[in-house]
Amino acid sequence: MAKEPTRAQQLLGDFAPKLVELTDEVLFGDVWQRPGLSPRDRSLVTVAALVALHRPEQLESHLRLALNNGLSQEELVEAITHLAFYAGWPSGMGALTRFRAIVENDAN
Amino acid sequence: MAKEPTRAQQLLGDFAPKLVELTDEVLFGDVWQRPGLSPRDRSLVTVAALVALHRPEQLESHLRLALNNGLSQEELVEAITHLAFYAGWPSGMGALTRFRAIVENDAN
Amino acid sequence: MAKEPTRAQQLLGDFAPKLVELTDEVLFGDVWQRPGLSPRDRSLVTVAALVALHRPEQLESHLRLALNNGLSQEELVEAITHLAFYAGWPSGMGALTRFRAIVENDAN
Amino acid sequence: MAKEPTRAQQLLGDFAPKLVELTDEVLFGDVWQRPGLSPRDRSLVTVAALVALHRPEQLESHLRLALNNGLSQEELVEAITHLAFYAGWPSGMGALTRFRAIVENDAN
Amino acid sequence: MAKEPTRAQQLLGDFAPKLVELTDEVLFGDVWQRPGLSPRDRSLVTVAALVALHRPEQLESHLRLALNNGLSQEELVEAITHLAFYAGWPSGMGALTRFRAIVENDAN
Amino acid sequence: MAKEPTRAQQLLGDFAPKLVELTDEVLFGDVWQRPGLSPRDRSLVTVAALVALHRPEQLESHLRLALNNGLSQEELVEAITHLAFYAGWPSGMGALTRFRAIVENDAN
Numbered sequence: 006m007a008k009e010p011t012r013a014q015q016l017l018g019d020f021a022p023k024l025v026e027l028t029d030e031v032l033f034g035d036v037w038q039r040p041g042l043s044p045r046d047r048s049l050v051t052v053a054a055l056v057a058l059h060r061p062e063q064l065e066s067h068l069r070l071a072l073n074n075g076l077s078q079e080e081l082v083e084a085i086t087h088l089a090f091y092a093g094w095p096s097g098m099g100a101l102t103r104f105r106a107i108v109e110n111d112a113n
Numbered sequence: 114m115a116k117e118p119t120r121a122q123q124l125l126g127d128f129a130p131k132l133v134e135l136t137d138e139v140l141f142g143d144v145w146q147r148p149g150l151s152p153r154d155r156s157l158v159t160v161a162a163l164v165a166l167h168r169p170e171q172l173e174s175h176l177r178l179a180l181n182n183g184l185s186q187e188e189l190v191e192a193i194t195h196l197a198f199y200a201g202w203p204s205g206m207g208a209l210t211r212f213r214a215i216v217e218n219d220a221n
Numbered sequence: 222m223a224k225e226p227t228r229a230q231q232l233l234g235d236f237a238p239k240l241v242e243l244t245d246e247v248l249f250g251d252v253w254q255r256p257g258l259s260p261r262d263r264s265l266v267t268v269a270a271l272v273a274l275h276r277p278e279q280l281e282s283h284l285r286l287a288l289n290n291g292l293s294q295e296e297l298v299e300a301i302t303h304l305a306f307y308a309g310w311p312s313g314m315g316a317l318t319r320f321r322a323i324v325e326n327d328a329n
Numbered sequence: 330m331a332k333e334p335t336r337a338q339q340l341l342g343d344f345a346p347k348l349v350e351l352t353d354e355v356l357f358g359d360v361w362q363r364p365g366l367s368p369r370d371r372s373l374v375t376v377a378a379l380v381a382l383h384r385p386e387q388l389e390s391h392l393r394l395a396l397n398n399g400l401s402q403e404e405l406v407e408a409i410t411h412l413a414f415y416a417g418w419p420s421g422m423g424a425l426t427r428f429r430a431i432v433e434n435d436a437n
Numbered sequence: 438m439a440k441e442p443t444r445a446q447q448l449l450g451d452f453a454p455k456l457v458e459l460t461d462e463v464l465f466g467d468v469w470q471r472p473g474l475s476p477r478d479r480s481l482v483t484v485a486a487l488v489a490l491h492r493p494e495q496l497e498s499h500l501r502l503a504l505n506n507g508l509s510q511e512e513l514v515e516a517i518t519h520l521a522f523y524a525g526w527p528s529g530m531g532a533l534t535r536f537r538a539i540v541e542n543d544a545n
Numbered sequence: 546m547a548k549e550p551t552r553a554q555q556l557l558g559d560f561a562p563k564l565v566e567l568t569d570e571v572l573f574g575d576v577w578q579r580p581g582l583s584p585r586d587r588s589l590v591t592v593a594a595l596v597a598l599h600r601p602e603q604l605e606s607h608l609r610l611a612l613n614n615g616l617s618q619e620e621l622v623e624a625i626t627h628l629a630f631y632a633g634w635p636s637g638m639g640a641l642t643r644f645r646a647i648v649e650n651d652a653n
Contacts, residue, residue, distance in 0.1 A: 036194070317344065382632065
């Protein structure tokens with residue numbers, strides 16, 4: 006039975022096979038699976054980095070993953086509010102505006 | 114009895130009293146105290162932002178605070194290893210080199 | 222009589238009430254009101270930071286605020302031209318392209 | 330016979346004449362023409378900087394210029410895969426997703 | 438009579454003559470001299486960009502230049518306090534700590 | 546016969562074994578060895594990213610590696626001069642000042 010394509014395969018298919026392989030086998034297949042940090046904590050760390058670096062596109066998919074990995078909406082709002090001080094107001098406001106759109110969109 | 118000066122007071126004393134006040138009363142006195150996210154999780158988020166933004170000076174004091182707030186050395190190493198992918202290798206290597214120096218220094 | 226909602230309230234309403242409160246009471250209600258720097262100079266500093274950090278969304282609303290706070294279109298164009306050297310050409314070109322669109326849009 | 334307007338003239342016309350002049354006469358008219366580094370290598374360096382700084386808008390036009398300056402699609406994919414490690418996964422994934430769209434769009 | 442070497446000449450002498458030329462003739466010899474924005478405002482904009490980009494080395498020389506160009510110590514402290522919100526606390530704290538060291542050093 | 550420890554092993558030894566493994570086996574052992582881009586071009590791309598991201602510590606070791614991988618001092622100076630426009634003057638000036646120190650130090 007064929008496996009469903011990963012997100013990296015969908016995005017970059019045969020266009021960039023090495024980055025797809027590194028993403029699927031090293032980043033998600035190895036690093037994210039390591040027991041030294043829970044998926045919930047890895048999501049918290051990843052969201053924090055994406056807010057700090059102001060990477061809105063990747064932030065959206067990682068906010069959804071964070072909810073799946075056990076972080077509540079309230080914890081994520083609180084984390085981004087906290088991050089506004091460390092990463093600057095524009096990153097905090099932008100991230101929360103985007104998160105709100107995701108939550109409202111998914112509720113419909 | 115006089116309170117010990119805060120870190121912000123030590124660094125910026127009368128030179129920048131408004132930023133000292135905002136740091137002590139708003140950032141540490143209000144935001145960090147909010148119950149919606151534990152001090153341990155706030156430290157994880159803060160360390161992630163400082164690694165991602167490559168702010169080595171503030172990273173050092175926040176790594177120490179993270180250990181005080183209940184994150185283990187192993188969790189922090191794992192988090193920074195994870196962050197090397199999201200924030201780039203130079204940020205990850207630089208942060209772990211600095212963390213190692215802190216740990217070895219404090220052991221002596 | 223009910224006050225009109227602030228921009229932060231419009232964007233984040235009940236979704237992130239603490240960041241709305243910090244934005245309205247601390248950032249705009251306290252820091253921006255301080256007499257040590259004029260609103261015109263605060264706008265100049267804010268626009269410079271948003272150009273340097275490449276935050277196009279917040280830049281748009283702060284360019285409008287800058288015009289309201291007394292900076293002329295010519296001064297802002299000159300400031301962003303100057304910033305192209307310090308923040309890099311892509312940030313300068315991107316900011317001026319956006320500013321031109323705002324000016325032309327508002328003229329219609 | 331009138332010369333065709335440059336890209337900077339098209340984008341910023343009379344709105345920001347000094348930045349147009351600096352772009353056309355200093356950046357493209359002088360620096361890019363210098364013999365110490367080939368146009369192909371200058372494109373490689375420029376693309377790397379735009380990936381690292383996460384400037385998607387300018388990246389698009391510089392990826393096209395890079396193809397014109399003699400870099401192959403395969404070399405650019407390989408360079409961006411390499412850069413994922415140094416600039417972080419989000420910058421690498423974002424850049425390759427954009428590059429794929431350009432290539433597929435131009436093929437049609 | 439020989440002119441004193443510029444700061445760019447001192448730093449990069451014959452090592453990088455083109456960047457020295459661009460710095461002295463284009464950036465300082467042309468852009469900084471333009472009448473559309475005062476030296477005081479150019480310094481304010483430059484300091485803001487250097488705080489936002491976290492470039493401590495260049496910040497030091499531009500803080501001194503800002504004082505020479507007519508900004509008061511109090512205005513610069515107020516501007517950096519303001520910038521802590523837009524560029525993040527670590528950039529604000531780091532910049533003010535450095536500025537304090539400059540001021541105290543120059544007083545001795 | 547024991548192999549000499551890699552640079553990652555020297556820096557992070559047993560402190561962060563997973564990042565050492567990823568650096569030595571994936572980044573240097575796999576990605577850098579791929580035939581799709583020459584070591585010389587990989588060095589050019591890496592130096593450009595480190596200049597753009599302003600990572601002075603890693604820049605120093607990668608400038609030395611770039612010289613070993615066949616880039617001349619003149620090409621690197623020209624590349625960084627070019628990058629001053631894209632990454633901003635402070636990154637360009639800082640990188641060339643550092644490169645000059647390396648070259649002069651190694652000549653003695």
